[in-house]
Amino acid sequence: MVQAPSRRDRLRAATTQEIIQTARRLLVTEGPEAASLRAIAREMGMTAPALYRYFGSHEDLLRHVVGDIFTDLAGYVDAAIHAAADAAPPGTDPDEVWAVKLIAAARAFRAWTLAHVPEFSLIFGSPLPGLEALHEVAVDPTIDCGYKFGRLFLDLFSELYRCRPFPIPADDQIDPSLRDQLARYRNLIGSKLPLGALQTFLRCWVLLYGTVSLEVFGHLQFALDDPAPMFELMLSDLAPLVGLESPARSR
Amino acid sequence: MVQAPSRRDRLRAATTQEIIQTARRLLVTEGPEAASLRAIAREMGMTAPALYRYFGSHEDLLRHVVGDIFTDLAGYVDAAIHAAADAAPPGTDPDEVWAVKLIAAARAFRAWTLAHVPEFSLIFGSPLPGLEALHEVAVDPTIDCGYKFGRLFLDLFSELYRCRPFPIPADDQIDPSLRDQLARYRNLIGSKLPLGALQTFLRCWVLLYGTVSLEVFGHLQFALDDPAPMFELMLSDLAPLVGLESPARSR
DNA sequence: CGCTTGAGTGAACGCTGTAAAGCTTCAAAA
DNA sequence: TTTTGAAGCTTTACAGCGTTCACTCAAGCG
Numbered sequence: 001m002v003q004a005p006s007r008r009d010r011l012r013a014a015t016t017q018e019i020i021q022t023a024r025r026l027l028v029t030e031g032p033e034a035a036s037l038r039a040i041a042r043e044m045g046m047t048a049p050a051l052y053r054y055f056g057s058h059e060d061l062l063r064h065v066v067g068d069i070f071t072d073l074a075g076y077v078d079a080a081i082h083a084a085a086d087a088a089p090p091g092t093d094p095d096e097v098w099a100v101k102l103i104a105a106a107r108a109f110r111a112w113t114l115a116h117v118p119e120f121s122l123i124f125g126s127p128l129p130g131l132e133a134l135h136e137v138a139v140d141p142t143i144d145c146g147y148k149f150g151r152l153f154l155d156l157f158s159e160l161y162r163c164r165p166f167p168i169p170a171d172d173q174i175d176p177s178l179r180d181q182l183a184r185y186r187n188l189i190g191s192k193l194p195l196g197a198l199q200t201f202l203r204c205w206v207l208l209y210g211t212v213s214l215e216v217f218g219h220l221q222f223a224l225d226d227p228a229p230m231f232e233l234m235l236s237d238l239a240p241l242v243g244l245e246s247p248a249r250s251r
Numbered sequence: 252m253v254q255a256p257s258r259r260d261r262l263r264a265a266t267t268q269e270i271i272q273t274a275r276r277l278l279v280t281e282g283p284e285a286a287s288l289r290a291i292a293r294e295m296g297m298t299a300p301a302l303y304r305y306f307g308s309h310e311d312l313l314r315h316v317v318g319d320i321f322t323d324l325a326g327y328v329d330a331a332i333h334a335a336a337d338a339a340p341p342g343t344d345p346d347e348v349w350a351v352k353l354i355a356a357a358r359a360f361r362a363w364t365l366a367h368v369p370e371f372s373l374i375f376g377s378p379l380p381g382l383e384a385l386h387e388v389a390v391d392p393t394i395d396c397g398y399k400f401g402r403l404f405l406d407l408f409s410e411l412y413r414c415r416p417f418p419i420p421a422d423d424q425i426d427p428s429l430r431d432q433l434a435r436y437r438n439l440i441g442s443k444l445p446l447g448a449l450q451t452f453l454r455c456w457v458l459l460y461g462t463v464s465l466e467v468f469g470h471l472q473f474a475l476d477d478p479a480p481m482f483e484l485m486l487s488d489l490a491p492l493v494g495l496e497s498p499a500r501s502r
Numbered sequence: 503c504g505c506t507t508g509a510g511t512g513a514a515c516g517c518t519g520t521a522a523a524g525c526t527t528c529a530a531a532a
Numbered sequence: 533t534t535t536t537g538a539a540g541c542t543t544t545a546c547a548g549c550g551t552t553c554a555c556t557c558a559a560g561c562g
Contacts, residue, residue: 036518049520050541058519126376126468150473178480185474202474202481203488209470210461217377219460222401223436223453229429230453237454287549299550301510309550 016054016064019044024065028118037061062122069119070145073112077152080108098160099244103235105156110212110231117216124213154189154201157242161197166243168196200241207238267305267315270295275316279369288312313373320370321396324363328403331359349411350495354486356407361463361482368467375464405440405452408493412448417494419447451492458489 022043027035037048037058055061084104088097113120123146160166171179174195182195182202191198211234214220215227224230239245273294278286288299288309306312335355339348364371374397411417422430425446433446442449462485465471466478475481490496 033518037520038518046540047542048518049522049543052520053540121377124377124468124470126372126464147473175480175483177477178475178484181475181477181480198474199484202471203484206461206465206471206481206485207458209465210457213377213464214457214460217375219375220453220457222398223449224429224432226428226432229426229432230457232426233429233450233454234457284549288551289549297509298511300512300552303551304509 019051019054019061020064020068023061024068024119027065027122028116032118032122035062066123067145069116069123070149072119073109073116073123074145074149074152076112077105077108077149080104080111081152081156095163098156098163099242102153102156102160102242103239103244105153106208106235106238109208110215113212113216120213120216124209125217151189153205154191157197157201157204158191158193160242161193164243166200166241168194168200171195174199204238204241207234270302270305270312271315271319274312275319275370278316278373279367283369283373286313317374318396320367320374321400323370324360324367324374325396325400325403327363328356328359328400331355331362332403332407346414349407349414350493353404353407353411353493354490354495356404357459357486357489360459361466364463364467371464371467375460376468402440404456405442408448408452408455409442409444411493412444415494417451417492419445419451422446425450455489455492458485 019040023035023040026039026043030039037051040061041048041051051061055064081101081104084101085097088100092100161168171194174182178199179195182198186193186195186198193201211227211231215231220227220230270291274286274291277290277294281290288302291312292299292302302312306315332352332355335352336348339351343351412419422445425433429450430446433449437444437446437449444452462478462482466482471478471481
């Protein structure tokens with residue numbers, strides 16, 4: 001009973017994407033509160049209720065914007081990963097390329113964030129609107145753009161551990177409660193990493209997220225005008241966690 | 252030319268505080284968007300325009316709420332610090348008490364946050380409203396409740412370093428740009444700490460903020476249901492930074 | 503007594519998200 | 533070829549928002 005999408009469907013799908021793009025553009029250029037249904041519709045030469053043909057509510061639309069942003073971010077990080085691999089000198093130890101990629105991914109995450117502060121606030125900020133705007137998109141496996149984004153780092157991390165295992169805590173060294181949760185998480189993502197490696201992965205994510213969000217939300221401004229060096233410092237904290245001695249070479 | 256506040260002024264001051272409390276209560280119990288001027292006024296048996304006698308705008312009111320929350324948080328952490336000192340066994344090395352206090356302060360920060368998620372979102376979340384709602388309060392030295400909060404940790408940190416110096420990077424080991432900023436910051440707060448200690452202080456803050464906000468904003472839920480062990484893990488990362496071997500004793 | 507001042511009100515403006523009803527257009531069925 | 537039905541959209545309406553303005557009322561003071 002599957003039938004090819006009619007011309008109408010294709011048109012409509014195109015419009016859906018247009019609405020999302022318009023909403024995102026307004027959100028970025030005019031601020032979050034300017035991305036009202038009416039403003040978006042106005043921008044598209046429509047009226048606000050028309051948008052209810054495409055989205056169930058204003059929040060639903062924003063959810064799709066979040067998904068769009070997530071795939072955008074993932075694409076950027078992914079591109080940076082490949083660029084880093086291509087830029088590696090020919091003689092480089094192939095195992096070390098994974099480490100280079102991981103550092104590049106972290107830097108790309110920060111770079112994208114700094115260039116897309118409003119977007120970052122929407123997808124990684126406090127879930128002010130209704131607590132679930134981000135959450136559902138990030139977790140729901142059907143619209144799981146956030147999941148794909150995390151996967152990007154996890155795969156890199158896995159390959160790095162596979163090729164060049166770094167010291168991780170043994171299972172019985174992990175807090176029992178944490179161990180159980182890590183086992184469940186590993187099962188969920190179908191990974192074969194040791195639990196200790198997953199713990200280290202999450203520690204890295206805490207460091208990365210904390211540093212970047214602290215910087216972009218301005219909660220470091222009480223001390224620093226330019227938190228960039230703090231990010232590099234964080235990288236040099238992160239490096240030994242994954243068995244790297246020199247944090248990174250180029251900046 | 253300083254004259255005692257008239258009875259009217261005192262009454263008005265009392266009402267100002269009442270408005271802030273009402274706003275905060277609505278914010279916490281009904282969510283951020285329920286804390287509208289009209290709702291606040293309604294709750295107080297007034298009309299919305301009346302509030303303009305006390306605050307310049309809705310955002311201005313929220314700024315005062317932020318200040319109120321900050322002093323609340325600071326008070327909680329401060330109490331926890333004193334409680335930790337009192338609870339220390341009589342024979343404890345007096346120098347080590349500073350370490351115990353610092354760990355207690357970090358735990359208190361997390362505990363308060365978990366018990367006050369909406370408040371935390373308001374003061375430490377993404378500055379959605381207008382980018383400056385928090386910023387001004389946290390930085391402006393006249394309403395500097397956020398400053399006092401940071402001072403709490405800094406003083407503890409300073410004493411710990413004074414009594415039991417831990418290894419810190421030498422000045423010439425610090426990134427030059429960061430070094431300049433740290434020097435400016437040290438000058439701003441009138442501290443005598445070495446720049447390397449200030450750098451370590453900020454690294455601790457990054458760790459603490461990152462862990463707690465990641466937990467409370469749900470950005471760790473993709474992997475963990477209960478991020479509490481991650482916090483303890485963070486504490487054990489933080490401990491060696493300040494020269495502690497065992498992360499902490501009691502939970 | 504009259505004047506000033508401050509607190510508070512009600513009405514209004516333009517904005518918001520959302521619901522209901524009606525209109526137009528067009529593909530597919532009769 | 534005509535009819536039907538639904539998609540896409542508009543118009544209208546409602547309740548609520550922040551904010552402004554003109555106004556009243558009571559208290560304080562010379």
